[in-house]
Amino acid sequence: MVATLESPPAIGIARVLSNAAAETVGRVRDSVAVVYQRGGNGAGVIWRADGQIVTNNHVARHDRMEIVLADGRHFTGIVAARHPDRDLAVVKIAAEGLPAIEVGDSATVRPGQLAFAVGHPLGWRDAITAGIVVAAGQAATAGGPRTGDYLQTDVALLPGNSGGPLADAHGRVIGINTMVNGRLSLAIPSLAVERFVSGGPADGQAYLGLNGVVVPLRRTDHAAGFLITEVEDGTPADRAGLIVGDVIVAVAERSIEDQESLPAAMLRLKPGDAVAIQVLRGGEPRAFTVVPTERA
Numbered sequence: 001m002v003a004t005l006e007s008p009p010a011i012g013i014a015r016v017l018s019n020a021a022a023e024t025v026g027r028v029r030d031s032v033a034v035v036y037q038r039g040g041n042g043a044g045v046i047w048r049a050d051g052q053i054v055t056n057n058h059v060a061r062h063d064r065m066e067i068v069l070a071d072g073r074h075f076t077g078i079v080a081a082r083h084p085d086r087d088l089a090v091v092k093i094a095a096e097g098l099p100a101i102e103v104g105d106s107a108t109v110r111p112g113q114l115a116f117a118v119g120h121p122l123g124w125r126d127a128i129t130a131g132i133v134v135a136a137g138q139a140a141t142a143g144g145p146r147t148g149d150y151l152q153t154d155v156a157l158l159p160g161n162s163g164g165p166l167a168d169a170h171g172r173v174i175g176i177n178t179m180v181n182g183r184l185s186l187a188i189p190s191l192a193v194e195r196f197v198s199g200g201p202a203d204g205q206a207y208l209g210l211n212g213v214v215v216p217l218r219r220t221d222h223a224a225g226f227l228i229t230e231v232e233d234g235t236p237a238d239r240a241g242l243i244v245g246d247v248i249v250a251v252a253e254r255s256i257e258d259q260e261s262l263p264a265a266m267l268r269l270k271p272g273d274a275v276a277i278q279v280l281r282g283g284e285p286r287a288f289t290v291v292p293t294e295r296a
Contacts, residue, residue: 024171025118029128031098032044033070035059036066041120042162043161043163043164044163045165045173048098050095051092051093056089060079075094076094081197087178102172103193104168104170104172105191106136106151107189107207109174110133110233110239113169118165119177131153132154134154136234150189152185155177161177172190176188189294206294207271208236210230212229213226214256223257235293236291247279250278251275251278252276253276273291273292277289
């Protein structure tokens with residue numbers, strides 16, 4: 001009888017995970033195009049099956065460019081829309097039935113989450129780099145905090161990665177890679193991209209990710225507050241440290257007085273701009289800084 005050797009369980013699990021990761025990356029790669037401009041190239045993401053490709057505004061420097069899809073087809077791309085402040089552009093090609101990428105919910109991305117990028121750094125086609133999300137909804141830089149709604153990762157990016165996808169472990173795009181800051185990279189959250197592609201306003205509605213109810217308070221300093229009854233995982237409120245049971249008494253120095261106070265305060269907030277929120281936790285005053293995102 002000939003003995004057979006079986007792989008140890010750990011090796012078997014690793015092989016399964018590796019194969020699953022390769023399959024996920026392959027699906028994402030099908031949706032990534034090369035954007036050729038005079039003097040270099042960047043990446044683009046097929047956002048709609050009807051030929052709408054998202055890239056960075058700084059990649060789409062001219063109104064016409066060459067687009068090469070993952071299957072090798074060549075097209076002339078025409079810039080259909082720009083958002084210079086967000087560093088986004090939509091390039092349209094004459095094609096239908098393209099493999100559009102699956103859009104993830106960037107509002108629930110959490111630090112420590114796995115992420116990977118697909119791009120064409122230094123001319124290499126479809127290069128894959130991986131890492132983790134370092135910060136969501138804000139970005140720390142050498143010159144201090146950077147304003148704006150960004151995902152910050154330690155995923156390695158080089159020239160040629162700009163305009164490509166930042167994807168989660170399920171293969172859903174959670175951001176469009178836009179720049180390198182020191183050893184970290186910044187990506188534009190997918191919900192901001194989706195709003196732009198859909199023709200929505202440049203600045204969407206600020207989103208914190210909590211629910212609650214206004215309650216009266218027997219205090220001389222605050223007549224009412226917003227009792228938090230739910231904090232969604234991975235949202236700006238969760239990342240800032242707010243918890244169920246906290247009572248919000250002021251947002252951006254505006255007191256909570258009635259049912260309309262919090263909705264009115266939210267309308268004044270901009271996604272990506274830090275806001276101070278005062279709460280009572282166990283009756284004791286606490287202060288938190290929250291960076292709202294935007295949500296479709």
